[in-house]
Amino acid sequence: MPRDFLKGVKQKYDVIVIGSGLAGLTSANILGRAGYDVLLLEQHYKLGGMATWFKRPKGHIFDVSLHGFPYGMMKSCRRYWCQEIADRIVPLRGVLFDNPQFTLKTTYDRESFTELLQSKFGVEAATIREFFDTARGMNFYDDQQLTTKELFERFFPGRNDITRLLMEPITYANGSTLEDPAITYGIVFSNFMSKGVYTFQGGTDLMIGLMKDELEKNGVDIRIKSPVDKISTENGRVKSVHVGDREIECRSVVSNANLLTTIFKMVGEEQFDKDFVEDAKAVRVNNSSTQVYMALGPDDHLDRDTGDLLFTSTAENFETDLLLSRDVTSRTFSVYYPDTRPHDKRQRHLIVSSTNARWEDWADLDDEAYEASKQDLIETTIDALDKYVPNARERVIFSEAATPRTFYHYTRHHHGASFGTKFEGLPVSQALPTQISGLFHAGSVGIIMSGWLGAINYGVIVSNEVDQLLMK
Amino acid sequence: MTPAEIRAAIIEILETIAPDEDLSNLDDAKEFRDQMELDSMDFLDIVMELRKRYRVQVPEEDYANLVSMQSTVSYLEPKMADLPAE
Numbered sequence: 001m002p003r004d005f006l007k008g009v010k011q012k013y014d015v016i017v018i019g020s021g022l023a024g025l026t027s028a029n030i031l032g033r034a035g036y037d038v039l040l041l042e043q044h045y046k047l048g049g050m051a052t053w054f055k056r057p058k059g060h061i062f063d064v065s066l067h068g069f070p071y072g073m074m075k076s077c078r079r080y081w082c083q084e085i086a087d088r089i090v091p092l093r094g095v096l097f098d099n100p101q102f103t104l105k106t107t108y109d110r111e112s113f114t115e116l117l118q119s120k121f122g123v124e125a126a127t128i129r130e131f132f133d134t135a136r137g138m139n140f141y142d143d144q145q146l147t148t149k150e151l152f153e154r155f156f157p158g159r160n161d162i163t164r165l166l167m168e169p170i171t172y173a174n175g176s177t178l179e180d181p182a183i184t185y186g187i188v189f190s191n192f193m194s195k196g197v198y199t200f201q202g203g204t205d206l207m208i209g210l211m212k213d214e215l216e217k218n219g220v221d222i223r224i225k226s227p228v229d230k231i232s233t234e235n236g237r238v239k240s241v242h243v244g245d246r247e248i249e250c251r252s253v254v255s256n257a258n259l260l261t262t263i264f265k266m267v268g269e270e271q272f273d274k275d276f277v278e279d280a281k282a283v284r285v286n287n288s289s290t291q292v293y294m295a296l297g298p299d300d301h302l303d304r305d306t307g308d309l310l311f312t313s314t315a316e317n318f319e320t321d322l323l324l325s326r327d328v329t330s331r332t333f334s335v336y337y338p339d340t341r342p343h344d345k346r347q348r349h350l351i352v353s354s355t356n357a358r359w360e361d362w363a364d365l366d367d368e369a370y371e372a373s374k375q376d377l378i379e380t381t382i383d384a385l386d387k388y389v390p391n392a393r394e395r396v397i398f399s400e401a402a403t404p405r406t407f408y409h410y411t412r413h414h415h416g417a418s419f420g421t422k423f424e425g426l427p428v429s430q431a432l433p434t435q436i437s438g439l440f441h442a443g444s445v446g447i448i449m450s451g452w453l454g455a456i457n458y459g460v461i462v463s464n465e466v467d468q469l470l471m472k
Numbered sequence: 473m474t475p476a477e478i479r480a481a482i483i484e485i486l487e488t489i490a491p492d493e494d495l496s497n498l499d500d501a502k503e504f505r506d507q508m509e510l511d512s513m514d515f516l517d518i519v520m521e522l523r524k525r526y527r528v529q530v531p532e533e534d535y536a537n538l539v540s541m542q543s544t545v546s547y548l549e550p551k552m553a554d555l556p557a558e
Binding site: 460461464467471 | 516
């Protein structure tokens, strides 16, 4: 008989959280801590969603999305998780840009960028100050007509090189492009510029492990390998959640599944107003990604000067289309030094190359073409790495690739989306409880609620609403 | 609770939210944001703490009332008047 992953689950809960990405985990923790009966269901065998890692033979542990997040993560972890997690958040100081327009190194904060924009790009101090203040003053309810491209054009007309400097890291962080609303850029860029880029020392596995301990301490029931098939409603209210042939009753649901999956697959469009369904159908999911994971040998050493995050490109100019193209010209290398996992005796250097990608470019390849494309991605990436890690081909002892299909497989996100939805997803996500009482969504939406910090904070915002409803 | 007790309750919440801030010189008439580093998540935390500690609901459309100590206390007065002092 197959193992019953739902063994011991109660008949009824105050809250069922579907999905254990950082938004789902955080919601479950806050509501569990507030004293509610909470059940957390995850379809995969691991918690964390896109905040994940994987192990390979010979002791390699690869992090998928660990480098990096803004300083705000420290505060959010302290407040919504625990001091132990917050204490392990450390800065990444080596951010490198290398492309045909410029090569430079920065600590990626306002001070460093101000200095660079003045000395290397010849921009007046007043213009730089005004740009930073404008970005910092942006709110998500501000004018959405202005695009990021127009924002850059206003302050730095005709300067494609400055556009590249300002945009490349944010595209890596949340998949946004020059065509997205400027407010999404301003909010995320300002978060990073306040104090630079940070990471979690100990690795994603340790962080998710500590979060799991905290959830259990707060009385949350956690079940893995439990995919939700359906959310049932009755008289406009959430009633229960179905996993296989089990029906579990609940007063509210926080879905950390993809927004469109929640609406169209789990609930069903007939349960919503026509206008809402129209709005939901118009929501575009963000792009997906490809990644190449590379490990150096156990006795190899990489100088710290190599940098932590390397934004590299061979394209002459910066354009959104080039960033997504199968003909890869831009790669972000995240370098994981041995101190990523100080407790690990194997002093391993690992490099993960990330490039944004389109689902359509990978979805329909037959098996043979798919494998060949993956291999080509690995080979060209190792070639590109050679400039930063000399003799990369001899030094890389293990490599593997992930594609939009890989991301779909593990997350079940529509089209393998690795950054949630475009901006219009946020109002749809927020309107869900006005359609069905007790039904909430928390996850990467609207670009600003994306990334580790965005996801955690959105989990908090939604928990506040759940608490408000349940306390009535 | 009296307005003075409500004020003390808010100070207690602010101390947990912004442990590094010195609140002894807080000007009640001035906006919090002009005197200390508070972002939108911090305001949300104030709302959540009020609910947790005093079961007071502050709906989203009323968040604007929390800009300064003075406006916060006058907004909460009718909601918290019947609560016993701690």
